[in-house]
Amino acid sequence: MTTRLLLEGTSLAELMAHVRAEFGPQARVVRAERVRSGGIGGFFARERYEITVDVPPPPPEARPAALRAVPAGGLPALLAAADEADEVGGAVAEAAGVAAGRAGAGSDDEPDAASFAHVLEQVRAVTADPLPDPGLAAPPAARALQAVTPRVAVAEPVVEVPTPREPVDVVPVTFPVVAPAASPAPAAAHDLRAALAEIGVPAALLDREHVTLSGVLADVPPAPQPPRTAGSVLVVLGADDDADAAAALLAERLRLPAEAVRLAGAPTGRGGRGRGRTPGRMSSAEQVAAWRTGAPSADHPWVVALTVGADPEDRELARSLLAACEADHVWAVLDARTRTADARRWLRSVTPRVDAVAMRGLLDTAEPGAALAVGVPVAWIDGVPATPVAWAAALSQALGDRARWD
Known part of the structure; x- marks a missing residue:
């Protein structure tokens, strides 16, 4: 009987x-999800x-042989039964040693290796991260929640020889079965195409004969990496406090010192007019130009948080400050809950050049795929790098039961 695990x-x-390491090459991934908690304003979560993994039962030849119970005969019969159990255990151990030797040989046509390669391909289809050597021991960080399936009793009374194993936390769990398919049927591909279009995925990513989640994610353009050379300038545009929060997080990810972050633009805070100037915030093109003159001599890159106010004159100020920054790279922080047309218009009102966008609130919208229609590569999803794994989690959350992994 197959055992279902949640890791x-x-x-x-x-x-x-x-x-x-724990369950062998026959295990099969049926679902992968990313779970986020905490955070402030879509960041620091x-x-x-x-x-979810299905682990089939071991083949009959790998199971410990059972010793038939002796219904009668007294002490001599029990001793004979014990001798028979010792012989059976030795045979099982010898068979296990032979199987281990075959596994160490690393034959290319070995069925176990091919089976586990199929499991790895399910993960490679949705992640850009390199997978560790499958021969390594299981990491201590992983924690398994296992649904225990009881053994089925045979017709005759038996005394089973248990197989020792490491203890695990045992908690019964149930999940709906999601059966992966190597080649989706035309009807299933059509249903997935319609479901992805419903959550905002652009039609250009769905223009293929067979629509699969891994195929869609493979065509999502990656965002260019921010510059790391000393003296380079990366400007982060954003409304209200978004630019400051994203710039601080970006500097932390790049391991920059606190003085590498500079503030510029309109005062922060919703309804921020009348709040006065923030100490250290550059509010004129002349101030930015004076700072930019000495920026190349620094031994680290710079991150400039450029706050854009809500009024037309605020956007005009932001344009002049951005020009004075002479940026090597430009990011913009957008709210995924904003209509795509409005987001495009806001970007055009500030600058014609944006290298990447940091999306906030993407996991709180019913149409996360609409972020792919802005026309600018997405660098972050709620403060997390927009890797294929992050996109897979976001789209799967929006699809719910309609998600079909290939």
């Missing part, structure tokens, strides 16, 4: 290594990954 951890690759 969780901070790394999807480490979870797969745990599956390989904690995340972990959960995967």
Whole structure:
């Protein structure tokens, strides 16, 4: 009887290594989800990954042989039965040693290796992260929640020789079965195409004969990496406090010192007019130009948080400050709950050049795929790098039961 497991951890690759080491190559991934909690304004949230795995029972030849109970005969019969159990256990151990030797040989046409390669391909289809060596031991960070399936009793009374194993936390769980299919049927592909279009995925990404989630994610353009050379300038545009929050997080990810972040633009805060100037915030093109003159001599890159106010004159000020920055790279922070046409118009009103966008609120919208229609590569999803794994989690959350993994 197949056993269903729910594994969780901070790394999807480490979870797969745990599956390989603990449950063998026959395990099959049926669902992968990203779970996020906490955070402020869409940033600084904690995340972990959960995967659901089906583990088939071991083949009959690998199971410990059973010793028939002796219904009568007294002490001599019990001793004879014990001798028979010792012989059976030795045979099982010898068979296991032969199987282990075959596994160490690493034959290319070995069925176990091919089976586990299929499991790894399910993860590679949705992640850009390298997977660890499947021969490594399971990492301690992975924690398994296992649904225990009781053994089925045979017709005759038996005394089973148990197989020792490491203890695990045992919690019964139930999930709907999601059967992966290597080649989706035309009807299933049509249903998935309609479901992805409903959550905002652009038609250009769905223009193919067979629509699969991995195929759609493979065509999502990656965002260019921010510059890391000393003296380079990266400007982060955003409304209200978004630019300041994203710039601080970006500097932390790049491991920059606190003085590498400069503030510019309109005062922050919703309804911020009349709040006065923020100390250290550059509010004129002349101030920015004076700072930019000495910026190349720094031994680190710069991150400029440029706040854009709501009024037309605020956007005009932002344009002049951005020009004075002479930026090497430009990011914009957008709210995914804003209509795509409005987001495009806001970007055009500030600058014709944006290298990447940081999306906030993407997991709170029913149409996360609409962020792919802005026309600018997405660098972050709610403060998390927009890797294929992050996109897979966001789209799967919006699709719900309609998600079909290939």
